[in-house]
Amino acid sequence: MTLLPPMRLSVNVDHVATLRNARGGHFPSPVDAARLVMQAGADGVTVHLREDRRHIRDEDVRRIAREVETRLNFEMAATDEMVAIACELKPPACCLVPEKRQELTTEGGLDVLKAGADLKAAVAKLADAGVEVSIFIEADARQIEAAAAIGAHAIELHTGTYAEGPLDQREAQLARLVAGAKAAAGCGLKVHAGHGLSFETLPPVAAIPEVVEASIGHFLISASVFEGLPTVVRRMKGLINNARGH
Ligand code: PXP
Numbered sequence: 001m002t003l004l005p006p007m008r009l010s011v012n013v014d015h016v017a018t019l020r021n022a023r024g025g026h027f028p029s030p031v032d033a034a035r036l037v038m039q040a041g042a043d044g045v046t047v048h049l050r051e052d053r054r055h056i057r058d059e060d061v062r063r064i065a066r067e068v069e070t071r072l073n074f075e076m077a078a079t080d081e082m083v084a085i086a087c088e089l090k091p092p093a094c095c096l097v098p099e100k101r102q103e104l105t106t107e108g109g110l111d112v113l114k115a116g117a118d119l120k121a122a123v124a125k126l127a128d129a130g131v132e133v134s135i136f137i138e139a140d141a142r143q144i145e146a147a148a149a150i151g152a153h154a155i156e157l158h159t160g161t162y163a164e165g166p167l168d169q170r171e172a173q174l175a176r177l178v179a180g181a182k183a184a185a186g187c188g189l190k191v192h193a194g195h196g197l198s199f200e201t202l203p204p205v206a207a208i209p210e211v212v213e214a215s216i217g218h219f220l221i222s223a224s225v226f227e228g229l230p231t232v233v234r235r236m237k238g239l240i241n242n243a244r245g246h
Pocket of ligand 1: 012014048075095105156193196197218
Protein backbone atom coordinates (compact mmCIF):
# COMPACT_ATOMS: atom_id res chain seq x y z
CA MET A 1 0.00 0.00 0.00
CA THR A 2 1.39 3.43 -0.95
CA LEU A 3 2.02 5.72 1.99
CA LEU A 4 0.28 9.02 1.31
CA PRO A 5 0.86 12.28 3.19
CA PRO A 6 -1.64 12.77 6.05
CA MET A 7 -5.09 14.12 5.24
CA ARG A 8 -6.94 16.54 7.53
CA LEU A 9 -10.40 15.87 8.93
CA SER A 10 -12.40 19.04 9.46
CA VAL A 11 -15.52 18.38 11.50
CA ASN A 12 -18.57 20.45 10.67
CA VAL A 13 -20.43 21.25 13.92
CA ASP A 14 -23.44 23.00 12.33
CA HIS A 15 -25.83 20.29 13.49
CA VAL A 16 -24.83 20.63 17.10
CA ALA A 17 -26.19 24.16 16.73
CA THR A 18 -29.31 22.73 15.05
CA LEU A 19 -29.97 20.67 18.20
CA ARG A 20 -29.25 23.63 20.47
CA ASN A 21 -31.60 25.87 18.51
CA ALA A 22 -34.41 23.29 18.68
CA ARG A 23 -34.82 24.20 22.39
CA GLY A 24 -33.66 27.80 22.22
CA GLY A 25 -31.13 27.46 25.04
CA HIS A 26 -27.36 27.05 25.23
CA PHE A 27 -27.05 23.26 25.17
CA PRO A 28 -25.51 21.56 23.28
CA SER A 29 -22.93 24.20 22.46
CA PRO A 30 -21.14 24.04 19.09
CA VAL A 31 -18.18 25.72 20.81
CA ASP A 32 -17.88 22.81 23.27
CA ALA A 33 -18.32 20.41 20.34
CA ALA A 34 -15.48 22.15 18.52
CA ARG A 35 -13.23 21.68 21.58
CA LEU A 36 -14.25 18.04 21.90
CA VAL A 37 -13.59 17.10 18.27
CA MET A 38 -10.13 18.68 18.51
CA GLN A 39 -9.42 16.65 21.67
CA ALA A 40 -10.52 13.55 19.75
CA GLY A 41 -7.95 14.14 17.02
CA ALA A 42 -9.77 16.19 14.39
CA ASP A 43 -7.56 18.59 12.47
CA GLY A 44 -10.05 21.38 12.08
CA VAL A 45 -13.58 22.62 12.59
CA THR A 46 -15.97 23.79 9.90
CA VAL A 47 -18.97 26.05 10.46
CA HIS A 48 -21.38 27.40 7.87
CA LEU A 49 -22.81 30.76 8.90
CA ARG A 50 -25.88 30.90 6.70
CA GLU A 51 -27.67 34.09 5.75
CA ASP A 52 -30.73 32.94 7.74
CA ARG A 53 -28.58 31.83 10.75
CA ARG A 54 -30.61 28.61 10.92
CA HIS A 55 -27.91 26.73 12.86
CA ILE A 56 -24.57 28.42 13.51
CA ARG A 57 -24.85 32.01 14.75
CA ASP A 58 -22.39 34.88 14.63
CA GLU A 59 -21.43 34.46 18.29
CA ASP A 60 -20.65 30.75 17.72
CA VAL A 61 -18.18 31.58 14.94
CA ARG A 62 -16.60 34.37 16.96
CA ARG A 63 -16.19 32.16 20.03
CA ILE A 64 -14.76 29.22 18.06
CA ALA A 65 -12.33 31.57 16.31
CA ARG A 66 -11.30 33.13 19.64
CA GLU A 67 -11.45 30.25 22.10
CA VAL A 68 -10.75 26.99 20.29
CA GLU A 69 -7.33 25.94 19.13
CA THR A 70 -8.23 24.70 15.69
CA ARG A 71 -7.93 25.28 12.00
CA LEU A 72 -11.28 27.01 11.50
CA ASN A 73 -12.81 26.57 8.06
CA PHE A 74 -15.46 29.27 7.69
CA GLU A 75 -18.02 28.12 5.13
CA MET A 76 -19.92 31.02 3.64
CA ALA A 77 -21.73 32.46 0.67
CA ALA A 78 -19.67 35.07 -1.19
CA THR A 79 -21.89 37.94 -0.05
CA ASP A 80 -20.66 41.35 1.15
CA GLU A 81 -21.94 40.58 4.65
CA MET A 82 -20.04 37.26 4.95
CA VAL A 83 -16.89 38.60 3.32
CA ALA A 84 -16.87 41.45 5.87
CA ILE A 85 -17.25 38.99 8.78
CA ALA A 86 -14.47 36.76 7.41
CA CYS A 87 -12.13 39.70 6.83
CA GLU A 88 -12.69 40.78 10.43
CA LEU A 89 -12.28 37.29 11.96
CA LYS A 90 -9.50 36.18 9.62
CA PRO A 91 -10.00 32.42 10.02
CA PRO A 92 -7.19 30.28 8.58
CA ALA A 93 -9.51 29.08 5.84
CA CYS A 94 -12.85 29.75 4.25
CA CYS A 95 -14.91 27.81 1.75
CA LEU A 96 -17.20 29.68 -0.62
CA VAL A 97 -20.48 27.88 -1.26
CA PRO A 98 -23.69 28.63 -3.13
CA GLU A 99 -26.60 29.28 -0.80
CA LYS A 100 -30.33 29.19 -1.34
CA ARG A 101 -32.79 30.12 1.35
CA GLN A 102 -35.10 27.14 0.77
CA GLU A 103 -32.49 24.38 0.60
CA LEU A 104 -32.06 21.88 3.45
CA THR A 105 -28.30 21.84 2.88
CA THR A 106 -25.88 23.02 0.19
CA GLU A 107 -27.29 21.44 -2.94
CA GLY A 108 -24.48 21.69 -5.46
CA GLY A 109 -21.17 23.29 -6.24
CA LEU A 110 -20.68 26.96 -7.03
CA ASP A 111 -20.86 27.76 -10.74
CA VAL A 112 -17.59 29.67 -11.01
CA LEU A 113 -18.01 30.11 -14.78
CA LYS A 114 -21.28 31.98 -14.28
CA ALA A 115 -20.35 33.79 -11.08
CA GLY A 116 -18.43 36.66 -12.68
CA ALA A 117 -16.49 39.54 -11.22
CA ASP A 118 -18.16 39.60 -7.77
CA LEU A 119 -16.80 36.16 -6.89
CA LYS A 120 -13.33 37.13 -8.06
CA ALA A 121 -13.49 40.29 -5.94
CA ALA A 122 -14.60 38.28 -2.88
CA VAL A 123 -11.70 35.84 -3.35
CA ALA A 124 -9.25 38.75 -3.63
CA LYS A 125 -10.57 40.45 -0.46
CA LEU A 126 -10.34 37.24 1.55
CA ALA A 127 -6.89 36.41 0.20
CA ASP A 128 -5.72 39.94 1.06
CA ALA A 129 -6.93 39.34 4.63
CA GLY A 130 -4.67 36.28 4.79
CA VAL A 131 -7.46 33.70 4.53
CA GLU A 132 -6.91 30.51 2.49
CA VAL A 133 -9.81 30.53 0.07
CA SER A 134 -11.39 27.39 -1.29
CA ILE A 135 -14.40 27.13 -3.58
CA PHE A 136 -16.91 24.30 -3.35
CA ILE A 137 -17.36 22.97 -6.89
CA GLU A 138 -18.27 19.92 -8.92
CA ALA A 139 -15.40 17.80 -10.23
CA ASP A 140 -15.60 19.46 -13.62
CA ALA A 141 -12.44 20.50 -15.49
CA ARG A 142 -13.86 23.87 -16.61
CA GLN A 143 -15.03 24.77 -13.10
CA ILE A 144 -11.65 23.77 -11.69
CA GLU A 145 -9.75 25.90 -14.21
CA ALA A 146 -12.08 28.83 -13.54
CA ALA A 147 -11.50 28.53 -9.78
CA ALA A 148 -7.74 28.67 -10.34
CA ALA A 149 -8.14 31.60 -12.74
CA ILE A 150 -9.95 33.76 -10.17
CA GLY A 151 -7.24 33.23 -7.59
CA ALA A 152 -8.63 30.52 -5.27
CA HIS A 153 -6.00 28.66 -3.26
CA ALA A 154 -8.03 25.47 -3.03
CA ILE A 155 -11.20 23.76 -4.18
CA GLU A 156 -13.51 21.55 -2.22
CA LEU A 157 -14.81 18.80 -4.49
CA HIS A 158 -18.51 18.17 -4.02
CA THR A 159 -18.73 14.51 -3.01
CA GLY A 160 -22.52 14.44 -2.63
CA THR A 161 -23.28 12.89 -6.00
CA TYR A 162 -20.72 10.16 -5.33
CA ALA A 163 -21.74 9.50 -1.73
CA GLU A 164 -25.51 9.91 -1.94
CA GLY A 165 -26.25 8.93 -5.55
CA PRO A 166 -27.32 5.50 -6.86
CA LEU A 167 -24.97 2.68 -5.86
CA ASP A 168 -24.48 1.50 -9.44
CA GLN A 169 -23.03 4.92 -10.31
CA ARG A 170 -20.70 5.18 -7.38
CA GLU A 171 -17.63 3.89 -9.16
CA ALA A 172 -18.10 6.28 -12.07
CA GLN A 173 -18.63 9.20 -9.65
CA LEU A 174 -15.49 8.24 -7.76
CA ALA A 175 -13.56 8.23 -11.06
CA ARG A 176 -14.83 11.80 -11.63
CA LEU A 177 -13.50 12.85 -8.24
CA VAL A 178 -10.14 11.18 -8.92
CA ALA A 179 -9.83 12.99 -12.28
CA GLY A 180 -11.00 16.28 -10.74
CA ALA A 181 -8.46 16.05 -7.94
CA LYS A 182 -5.67 15.43 -10.42
CA ALA A 183 -6.78 18.30 -12.64
CA ALA A 184 -7.00 20.67 -9.68
CA ALA A 185 -3.56 19.76 -8.39
CA GLY A 186 -2.29 20.30 -11.95
CA CYS A 187 -3.67 23.86 -11.74
CA GLY A 188 -1.78 24.42 -8.49
CA LEU A 189 -4.88 24.15 -6.31
CA LYS A 190 -5.09 22.37 -2.97
CA VAL A 191 -7.86 19.78 -3.00
CA HIS A 192 -10.47 19.32 -0.30
CA ALA A 193 -13.56 17.11 -0.42
CA GLY A 194 -16.88 17.12 1.32
CA HIS A 195 -20.59 16.45 1.49
CA GLY A 196 -22.40 13.27 2.41
CA LEU A 197 -19.28 11.39 3.48
CA SER A 198 -19.62 8.53 5.97
CA PHE A 199 -17.65 5.58 7.38
CA GLU A 200 -18.56 3.76 4.16
CA THR A 201 -17.95 6.48 1.57
CA LEU A 202 -14.95 8.30 3.04
CA PRO A 203 -12.19 5.67 2.58
CA PRO A 204 -12.08 5.73 -1.26
CA VAL A 205 -11.95 9.54 -1.14
CA ALA A 206 -9.20 9.46 1.49
CA ALA A 207 -7.22 7.23 -0.88
CA ILE A 208 -7.11 9.96 -3.56
CA PRO A 209 -3.54 11.25 -3.18
CA GLU A 210 -4.31 14.89 -4.03
CA VAL A 211 -7.08 15.28 -1.44
CA VAL A 212 -5.61 16.97 1.65
CA GLU A 213 -8.78 17.64 3.66
CA ALA A 214 -12.23 16.14 4.15
CA SER A 215 -15.05 18.17 5.66
CA ILE A 216 -17.71 16.02 7.32
CA GLY A 217 -20.73 17.04 9.35
CA HIS A 218 -24.11 15.36 9.25
CA PHE A 219 -22.91 11.76 9.40
CA LEU A 220 -20.50 12.37 12.28
CA ILE A 221 -23.07 14.15 14.42
CA SER A 222 -25.69 11.50 13.58
CA ALA A 223 -23.37 8.55 14.27
CA SER A 224 -22.41 10.18 17.57
CA VAL A 225 -26.02 9.89 18.69
CA PHE A 226 -25.90 6.11 18.34
CA GLU A 227 -22.38 5.70 19.73
CA GLY A 228 -23.20 8.02 22.65
CA LEU A 229 -26.73 6.95 23.58
CA PRO A 230 -25.78 3.74 25.45
CA THR A 231 -23.33 5.70 27.63
CA VAL A 232 -25.72 8.47 28.58
CA VAL A 233 -28.66 6.13 29.13
CA ARG A 234 -26.53 3.99 31.48
CA ARG A 235 -25.47 7.13 33.37
CA MET A 236 -29.02 8.44 33.71
CA LYS A 237 -30.27 5.04 34.85
CA GLY A 238 -27.46 4.98 37.41
CA LEU A 239 -28.51 8.39 38.72
CA ILE A 240 -32.13 7.25 39.04
CA ASN A 241 -31.13 4.10 40.90
CA ASN A 242 -28.79 6.07 43.18
CA ALA A 243 -31.45 8.64 44.01
CA ARG A 244 -33.78 5.83 45.03
CA GLY A 245 -31.24 3.98 47.13
CA HIS A 246 -30.80 1.03 44.74
N1 PXP B 1 -18.71 20.79 2.55
C1 PXP B 1 -19.60 21.72 2.20
C2 PXP B 1 -19.17 22.80 1.27
C3 PXP B 1 -20.91 21.70 2.72
O1 PXP B 1 -21.79 22.66 2.37
C4 PXP B 1 -21.26 20.70 3.63
C5 PXP B 1 -22.63 20.68 4.23
O2 PXP B 1 -22.78 21.75 5.09
C6 PXP B 1 -20.28 19.76 3.99
C7 PXP B 1 -19.03 19.81 3.42
C8 PXP B 1 -20.56 18.68 4.98
O3 PXP B 1 -21.51 17.82 4.45
P1 PXP B 1 -22.16 16.74 5.37
O4 PXP B 1 -22.87 17.47 6.47
O5 PXP B 1 -23.08 16.01 4.46
O6 PXP B 1 -21.04 15.90 5.90
